Amino acid sequence: MDQFISPTLGGALIALSAILMMGLLGRITGISGILGNLLPPAPARGGEAMWRVAFIAGLLGGPLLLQAFTGDSGIGAPVVGLPMMILGGFIVGVGTALGSGCTSGHGICGLSRLSKRSFVAVGTFMATGVATVFVVRHLL
Template sequence: METVFTPWQSLGGGALIGIASVMLMGFAGRIMGATGILAGFMQPASKEDWAWRAAVLAGMVSGPLAVMLFTGQMPAVEVPVTPVMIVVGALLVGVGVTFSSGCTSGHGVCGMARLSPRSIAATATFMLATTVTVFVLRHVIGA
């Protein structure tokens, strides 16, 4: 399995995530943690709380439509793993998010920017787990 190097798309996506995080913090005083936003959307504290979370989630899932508007075609999406691996991965992410009290967007983007020791430790753990997972999949299992 080969990983395609996409520096311009990655830079653009990272810049958009950073801008969105700063805007959410600046205008709403909220941290851009995707799992926290989703959890609050599923069980909102108020109608106003639900509205901003719905807007952020709509923005997250509308990215492919924006690409289609600019390029005229939907972006290609390749999922190089089996549905079973997707389910296992989703469960592992859920466990990790629960134990670390947040996800890569909350800890890695916002928490690191605030120099939060907890977020630095969580992000280091995420990166180590990712490195080990990729190594095992590519060199041990041969996926």
């Protein structure tokens, strides 16, 4: 039963955060944009920076709180070394820059707003993910 309840509750909380971000701040819940606008060359300042920092702190703090209360962060141990994680992060960063957003921005907020660009982006990264899993599991 927990395999149904936890993901359902998590999805509902993600949807709630996207609704609150759009309703209260008029902003799309795209993690790459939220983080990217805190970094140079033109970092956000004042109130704009405050909500961005709070959002990122919540993303990082959630698993830490879960770990403190349950003994399990829900994330799991890394399955690759630090160099591969850095390379993967760089590749994801380049992809979000080229795609004008990330999976959360396009997949959650863009699709719900019926954005054509988001439908193309989601189709592209889902197809790429399927192809990657196929290659890694069946060809390598």
